[in-house]
Amino acid sequence: MAGETVITIIGNLTDEPELRTTRNGEAVCNVNIASNTRQYNSQSGQWEDGDTLYMRGTIWRDMAQHCAQSLHKGMRVIAQGRLQQRSYQAKDGTNRTVVEMQVDEIGPSLRNATAQVQKIQRGGYQGAPQAGFNNPPSNGFQQPQQAGQQPAQSQQLGGDPWASNNNQPSDFGSFGGNTDEF
Numbered sequence: 001m002a003g004e005t006v007i008t009i010i011g012n013l014t015d016e017p018e019l020r021t022t023r024n025g026e027a028v029c030n031v032n033i034a035s036n037t038r039q040y041n042s043q044s045g046q047w048e049d050g051d052t053l054y055m056r057g058t059i060w061r062d063m064a065q066h067c068a069q070s071l072h073k074g075m076r077v078i079a080q081g082r083l084q085q086r087s088y089q090a091k092d093g094t095n096r097t098v099v100e101m102q103v104d105e106i107g108p109s110l111r112n113a114t115a116q117v118q119k120i121q122r123g124g125y126q127g128a129p130q131a132g133f134n135n136p137p138s139n140g141f142q143q144p145q146q147a148g149q150q151p152a153q154s155q156q157l158g159g160d161p162w163a164s165n166n167n168q169p170s171d172f173g174s175f176g177g178n179t180d181e182f
Contacts, residue, residue, distance in 0.1 A: 004082045004083070005082065005083040006080065006081070006082055006083075007080070007081065007082075007083060007101065008078065008079070008080045009033055009035050009053070009055050009078075009079050009080075009101070010035060010076070010077070010078050010079075010109060011033040011034050011036070011053070011055070011076070011077065012033070012034050012035075012074055012075065012076050012077070013031055013032065013033060013034075013071060013073050013074060013075050014032040014033070014034050014054070014073070015031075015032050015073055016072060016073045017029050017031050017059075017067050017068045017071050017072075018030045018031075018068075019065065019067075019068035026060060026061060027060070027061055027062070027064040027065050028058060028059070028060055028064050029058070029059040029060075029063075029064035029065070029067045029068050030056060030057070030058055030059075031056070031057045031059065031067065031071070031077075031079075031103070031106070032054060032055070032056055032057075033054070033055045033056075033057060033077060033079060034054050035052065035053045035055065036049050036050055036051065036052040036053070037049075037050035037051070038050065055079075055100075056098070056100045056101065057079055057081060057100065057101040057102075057103040057106070058100060058101070058102055058103060059103045060102075062120070063103075063106070066120070067106060070108070071106070071108065075108055075109075075113075076108065076109040076111065076112065076113065077106055077107065077108055077109060078106070078107060078108075078109050079101065079103050079105070079106040080103070080104055080105045081101040081102050081103040081104045081105070081106075082101065082102045082104065083099055083100070083101055083102075084099070084100055084101070084102050085097060085098070085099050085100075086098060086100065
């Protein structure tokens with residue numbers, strides 16, 4: 001990987017991600033990202049848009065499918081990858097050269113949005129499920145409570161020494177216990 005140009009781009013998707021399958025059965029997703037700068041004009045006292053950089057990104061395999069399912073036109077994304085230049089002959093016979101990004105990582109920007117993340121289970125080790133976004137931990141620790149849910153009882157905590165029963169005061173204040181005091 002020496003000599004490759006690695007960049008990070010933050011911008012908005014200009015189109016829906018385009019998911020295709022190669023002849024070999026590999027998934028590939030193409031995205032178009034528009035990134036522009038905002039500059040403060042001290043003479044007018046207003047922010048102005050600068051030049052826009054349009055970058056085409058290519059995403060492969062499982063991440064291509066995840067991208068097509070998760071990202072949509074207009075979303076602000078952060079993408080990191082390697083710049084690659086390729087040449088081709090257009091339909092009109094002219095030779096063209098383009099610079100594209102081979103995306104290594106991509107996801108939504110959380111500056112002005114929220115996201116729900118789901119971990120995808122992969123093949124391989126088929127032992128006990130691991131704690132993750134969709135699986136409750138097996139070590140006895142509580143998951144964060146959702147509004148309106150009752151807190152888990154200490155019997156369900158598997159003898160967790162840090163947990164407290166809401167009926168008994170804790171030496172650690174509200175750590176792991178009742179948070180109504182906040």
